[in-house]
Each structure stands twice: as structure tokens, then as C-alpha cells.
Amino acid sequence: MHPDVEKVLLSTAELKNKVTELGQILSRDYAGKNLLAVGILKGAMVFMADLIRNISVDVQIDFMAVSSYGASSKSTGVVRIMKDLEQNIEGRHVLIVEDIVDTGLTLNYLLEILKAREPASVRVCTLLDKPSRREVDVSVNYNGFSIPDEFVVGYGLDYNEKYRNLPEIYVLKKEVYQK
Numbered sequence: 001m002h003p004d005v006e007k008v009l010l011s012t013a014e015l016k017n018k019v020t021e022l023g024q025i026l027s028r029d030y031a032g033k034n035l036l037a038v039g040i041l042k043g044a045m046v047f048m049a050d051l052i053r054n055i056s057v058d059v060q061i062d063f064m065a066v067s068s069y070g071a072s073s074k075s076t077g078v079v080r081i082m083k084d085l086e087q088n089i090e091g092r093h094v095l096i097v098e099d100i101v102d103t104g105l106t107l108n109y110l111l112e113i114l115k116a117r118e119p120a121s122v123r124v125c126t127l128l129d130k131p132s133r134r135e136v137d138v139s140v141n142y143n144g145f146s147i148p149d150e151f152v153v154g155y156g157l158d159y160n161e162k163y164r165n166l167p168e169i170y171v172l173k174k175e176v177y178q179k
């Protein structure tokens, strides 16, 4: 285990089983439809790569990169689009793929932006959810795991751009982000 992590929260096997299950549910729900999976960079890239390989319906992929406005580390709910989609989503079935929903502010804003582009549908699939931290009522259609309010890294999730490459989901040691 990496010396900066306190414990494994979700193991490789747990992640693999959940991603397989989500892929099966999505394949069933989107049967006969053409799906556009939109990964939110950078955190969702590892989850997205595993998820799409478990989806059996036709799926196209695209990505968006967003960042919270302002220097504050606290989410304000206003996000800046750093990278937008490459295609028009009008009439498409869009699935937003997220790493984690915390306050929900980022996702709420993203949903507003995408809905204004008149897709046939927009749903949200997140690997992790911290329901105790929610500040806005945002609908998550597919959720891998609800987790307690602890800061997690690995499997794409970072702290200061580190730990994205670690294979499992870990709780980061408090002294790493409190110093």
C-alpha cells in the first residue's frame, strides 16, 4: 500500500464486480438505443474505461473537463468549462460518468448546461456518492457505492494530482492534506 494512505476502502475485486453490475444494468436500460457516455475529466477516466468495456449496446464516448470557479477549495456551484464536448448532443441519449458526487454542485451545474442543449435524455452514473455532504438535490440515476464523509483517492481520484494511478480506492491519511 502507498505510505500516504490509511486503508483500502474499496478493493480491486469490489470495484470490478460493481463495474460489471453497472455495465449490465446500463446495457439493459439502454437496449436498442445509441448511448453517448460523457466522462468528466480527469477523475472519471479510469472508471469510464472500465465501465464502457462492460456495456454491450452501441456506445460513443466524449469528455468534458470542468473546474470550480475561483481559487477557493470549496465548491461554489459555478463551474468553468475547460474542455467542452466535441459533438452536438441534441436528440442523443447522454450518460454523464462521474467519479464522485459530493455537494452535488458541480453536477447540478453540468446538468443545467447539458439539458439546455436538448438531448433526448440525460442521466448520471457515478462510481461514488457521499450523500451526507449533499447541498443541492441532484438526481443520480446509477451509483456504485455510497461512502462516508472521508477523503478518498485512487482509481482515477486525486489529491493535488497525485494517486490517480493507484488501483483501488483508499482513504487518504489526514496528515497528508492537513499539513
Ligand code: 5GP
Pocket: 043, 075, 099, 100, 101, 102, 103, 104, 105, 106, 107, 150, 151, 152, 153, 157, 158, 159
Ligand atoms: P461537488 O461539486 O459534488 O462537491 O464536487 C465533486 C468533485 O469534488 C468531484 O468530482 C471530485 O473532483 C471532488 N471530490 C469530492 N470528494 C472527493 C474525495 O473524497 N476525493 C477526491 N479525490 N475528490 C473528491
Ligand code: MG
Pocket: 040, 041, 043, 044, 098, 099, 100
Ligand atoms: Mg469528478
Ligand code: MG
Pocket: 043, 157, 158, 159
Ligand atoms: Mg480532484
